[in-house]
Amino acid sequence: MNMNSAELVYFSPTGTTKTIVAGIAEGLGARPSLRDMTAQSGCREGHSAGEIVVIGVPVHAGRVPELAAARLRAEVRGEGRPSVLAVVYGNRAFEDALLELRDLALELGFVPVAGAAFIGEHSFSTPQWPVAQGRPDAADLDKARAFGRLVRELLDGVPKPADLRPLEVPGNFPYRQGVQPSSICPETDAQSCILCGECARSCPSGAITLAEDSVLTEAALCLRCCACTRTCPTGARVMRHEKILEFGRMLSTQYATRREPEFFLGNADCAPQSA
Numbered sequence: 001m002n003m004n005s006a007e008l009v010y011f012s013p014t015g016t017t018k019t020i021v022a023g024i025a026e027g028l029g030a031r032p033s034l035r036d037m038t039a040q041s042g043c044r045e046g047h048s049a050g051e052i053v054v055i056g057v058p059v060h061a062g063r064v065p066e067l068a069a070a071r072l073r074a075e076v077r078g079e080g081r082p083s084v085l086a087v088v089y090g091n092r093a094f095e096d097a098l099l100e101l102r103d104l105a106l107e108l109g110f111v112p113v114a115g116a117a118f119i120g121e122h123s124f125s126t127p128q129w130p131v132a133q134g135r136p137d138a139a140d141l142d143k144a145r146a147f148g149r150l151v152r153e154l155l156d157g158v159p160k161p162a163d164l165r166p167l168e169v170p171g172n173f174p175y176r177q178g179v180q181p182s183s184i185c186p187e188t189d190a191q192s193c194i195l196c197g198e199c200a201r202s203c204p205s206g207a208i209t210l211a212e213d214s215v216l217t218e219a220a221l222c223l224r225c226c227a228c229t230r231t232c233p234t235g236a237r238v239m240r241h242e243k244i245l246e247f248g249r250m251l252s253t254q255y256a257t258r259r260e261p262e263f264f265l266g267n268a269d270c271a272p273q274s275a
Contacts, residue, residue, distance in 0.1 A: 006030035007050030011068035013227035016120030021056035027148020062095030063178035078110030082161035085115040090122025091132035099171025123226040129252035164266035185222035192236035199228035
């Protein structure tokens with residue numbers, strides 16, 4: 001099939017998912033257009049339709065983030081186009097996220113032809129307790145491009161995506177319980193804060209607002225994606241809750257072994273494909 005343009009649809013609070021879908025698009029060799037679903041409603045970039053769509057989301061507690069799924073449902077339509085699916089997780093496990101994303105793509109009218117699970121630095125990673133620090137790295141991007149090339153070869157071999165075997169990916173249904181509302185969220189160190197507003201601008205859920213002399217956070221809206229802690233120029237935005245710190249320490253010690261991306265193609269059984 002002809003495939004000259006690719007629409008990249010992604011939810012990427014800390015930028016790791018955006019990096020991966022861009023790498024996949026390079027491998028596809030199709031002209032990309034960006035559709036960033038991360039920003040709050042009314043703030044997203046424009047887009048143009050592509051002949052193939054690459055959809056990328058991070059993994060939150062083994063699931064697609066609810067906010068990402070809601071925005072995809074509200075704003076994206078497949079119209080029978082082939083889709084390539086990517087989930088990005090913090091070196092622990094992607095659990096039901098890729099299956100959920102495949103089911104969502106079908107619901108939206110896409111024809112999922114390939115899926116992959118990539119690794120990105122965990123949101124709770126710190127210099128003291130790193131979890132997949134610096135990922136996706138150069139090797140990950142090489143594999144993202146290799147995955148894109150595999151998908152290109154797959155689609156070049158068929159007249160239309162529907163001719164492929166239905167995409168099978170790992171996961172369980174009913175899906176596991178995802179992130180639940182909580183009072184836990186990053187805090188602001190008033191002495192270091194310069195009230196620049198970068199934290200509020202980076203927050204995908206609108207949980208952060210800037211008052212005259214302080215930063216306010218509505219914990220119930222917080223995704224704990226830690227985009228605000230990554231973008232704060234002075235380090236004033238920090239995660240101090242002991243439960244999160246302990247979880248980060250556990251991840252750093254128990255999930256230190258490097259995991260590699262896994263590929264799943266629509267013409268193959270549900271088994272990881274090597275780069």
